[in-house]
Amino acid sequence: MSEVHEDFDHNASEFRADPLPYYKQLREAGTGQSKNYNGLWYVPTYAEVTAMAHNTDGFSPAQGTMFPPMNDRPMLPMESDPPLHTEYRHMLMREFAPKAVAEWAPTIRETARSLLEDMFKEPPFDLGLDYAKLLPTAVICKMLGITFDPVFQQWVEDSVYRRISHPKEAREATDSVYSMFRELLPDRRANPGNDLVSLVLTSEIEGEVMDEERVLDFCFFLLVAGLDNTNFTIRALLHQMAIDQDLQKRLIENPDDIPAAVEESLRFFSPVIALGRHATQDVEFAGCPMRKGDAAVMLFGCANRDPQEFENPDEFDIDRFPNRHVAFGVGPHRCLGSNLARVEIAIAIEEVLKIFPGFKLAEGAETRYDDLGPLIVVAAE
Amino acid sequence: MPRIRFIESSGAEHSVEAEAGSNLMVIATSALIPGIVADCGGNCSCATCHVYIDDAFLDSLSEKSSMEGDMLECAFDPQPNSRLACQVTVGEDVDNMVIRIPERQF
Numbered sequence: 001m002s003e004v005h006e007d008f009d010h011n012a013s014e015f016r017a018d019p020l021p022y023y024k025q026l027r028e029a030g031t032g033q034s035k036n037y038n039g040l041w042y043v044p045t046y047a048e049v050t051a052m053a054h055n056t057d058g059f060s061p062a063q064g065t066m067f068p069p070m071n072d073r074p075m076l077p078m079e080s081d082p083p084l085h086t087e088y089r090h091m092l093m094r095e096f097a098p099k100a101v102a103e104w105a106p107t108i109r110e111t112a113r114s115l116l117e118d119m120f121k122e123p124p125f126d127l128g129l130d131y132a133k134l135l136p137t138a139v140i141c142k143m144l145g146i147t148f149d150p151v152f153q154q155w156v157e158d159s160v161y162r163r164i165s166h167p168k169e170a171r172e173a174t175d176s177v178y179s180m181f182r183e184l185l186p187d188r189r190a191n192p193g194n195d196l197v198s199l200v201l202t203s204e205i206e207g208e209v210m211d212e213e214r215v216l217d218f219c220f221f222l223l224v225a226g227l228d229n230t231n232f233t234i235r236a237l238l239h240q241m242a243i244d245q246d247l248q249k250r251l252i253e254n255p256d257d258i259p260a261a262v263e264e265s266l267r268f269f270s271p272v273i274a275l276g277r278h279a280t281q282d283v284e285f286a287g288c289p290m291r292k293g294d295a296a297v298m299l300f301g302c303a304n305r306d307p308q309e310f311e312n313p314d315e316f317d318i319d320r321f322p323n324r325h326v327a328f329g330v331g332p333h334r335c336l337g338s339n340l341a342r343v344e345i346a347i348a349i350e351e352v353l354k355i356f357p358g359f360k361l362a363e364g365a366e367t368r369y370d371d372l373g374p375l376i377v378v379a380a381e
Numbered sequence: 382m383p384r385i386r387f388i389e390s391s392g393a394e395h396s397v398e399a400e401a402g403s404n405l406m407v408i409a410t411s412a413l414i415p416g417i418v419a420d421c422g423g424n425c426s427c428a429t430c431h432v433y434i435d436d437a438f439l440d441s442l443s444e445k446s447s448m449e450g451d452m453l454e455c456a457f458d459p460q461p462n463s464r465l466a467c468q469v470t471v472g473e474d475v476d477n478m479v480i481r482i483p484e485r486q487f
């Protein structure tokens with residue numbers, strides 16, 4: 001057992017504050033077991049992460065993917081196995097596939113503009129808190145066909161952003177969101193529309209519609225799955241553009257380069273640090289003897305800095321080709337919302353650049369990485 | 382070995398040697414052909430490995446499953462000769478097959 005793994009904890013604040021040195025050591029040692037979380041295995045390299053993600057027979061997400069777990073209900077469709085998982089994806093893919101998401105683009109742009117307008121009304125403002133954080137919630141609410149209001153935003157924030165620092169409040173907020181969906185279901189069942197809640201309510205899985213509890217698990221996860229990740233990426237890329245004015249200038253002059261900048265931000269900042277699996281049988285993986293039921297997490301951010309896959313991995317380079325990062329995971333569980341997230345991030349950046357070309361960090365702006373990503377107060381020039 | 386010709390929407394052409402029995406998406410991504418994104422790594426679950434196949438070769442390829450057909454409807458501008466590259470196994474007789482790459486994958 002290698003020493004670096006033994007004490008490693010992916011939630012430890014020293015690691016979160018400065019992950020790169022840990023990543024390097026972990027990758028050099030390869031997959032190994034920690035003393036934490038009942039002997040959690042950490043899977044650090046690009047090749048190992050990819051191998052585990054593709055091995056759905058050997059490793060299952062159905063017994064939980066987060067350590068510690070977010071709550072005691074399954075996150076669907078993520079925490080399920082084939083053939084059920086295949087049916088779930090099939091049900092949802094139409095709404096999240098490239099073409100369907102492109103149809104949402106005008107709505108996303110309108111939403112971004114109106115958030116920016118509101119933000120202007122109350123200076124000073126923070127593009128992170130007053131814009132980046134609100135956009136993904138506003139958009140997914142529209143897709144789910146539910147009302148986006150301040151109370152709701154608060155519940156979502158508490159359940160997503162405070163789940164580690166304030167587990168009790170987060171839990172209460174999660175319950176409130178579940179209750180909100182529970183109250184809305186009878187009416188939606190009677191009057192289904194073109195929204196995701198109606199889709200989940202009316203779709204047949206294994207030949208019949210799903211019971212209410214399972215429908216609620218879908219509603220909750222579809223709501224929260226992408227919020228902090230998308231927000232984090234928007235903030236991180238805005239921050240990168242504020243500290244690298246050449247990059248910003250290039251994206252203003254060549255908006256066609258924005259999608260490449262979005263991909264590189266996903267690789268470079270990798271908002272999802274770790275998601276896990278359980279071994280379905282005794283197995284040797286990457287030379288390690290894993291027992292049936294052992295938990296292992298794939299370190300996506302670590303794999304995205306693997307020099308075996310990426311040249312100069314610690315450089316932010318939007319011309320990188322190919323850029324086959326695993327920020328969205330890979331394999332059958334690869335992020336269902338990835339196209340949506342890409343479009344949201346790109347539009348969020350485009351709209352800021354239209355209004356604030358040449359934006360900079362405000363004097364004394366705090367740029368710390370916490371659950372929310374870098375905090376950025378922006379000064380327009 | 383058969384050679385496959387990949388043509389981007391811009392007209393740029395790439396000729397690649399392919400071993401019979403190999404996967405079209407793997408051939409394309411290993412040769413770093415631009416425009417075949419293949420996000421999910423071959424799981425028929427992302428529709429970003431969409432290609433148009435030379436009509437003359439359509440019948441010589443591995444069959445299209447109903448899942449692939451459904452995914453193709455979710456891609457941009459699907460045509461009767463559309464396939465998801467990750468679901469295509471190439472045979473011996475594909476020399477000079479032309480594969481056109483759509484303008485966009487997502």
Ligand code: HEM
Nearest residue numbers: 077078225226229230272275327328329333335336337341
């Ligand atoms: C930058 C933004 C995002 C990042 C980095 C991200 C990352 C990820 C990752 C790494 C996984 C893989 C899970 C695994 O292998 O176990 C995943 C799954 C998933 N994501 Fe995202 N995500 C983002 C945005 C979104 C959005 C906007 C949605 C919208 C609903 C979403 C919905 C989902 C769902 C439903 C799954 C489960 C897929 C499955 O198991 O089949 N994500 N995401």
Ligand code: FES
Nearest residue numbers: 423425428430467
């Ligand atoms: S690689 Fe995802 S569908 Fe072909």
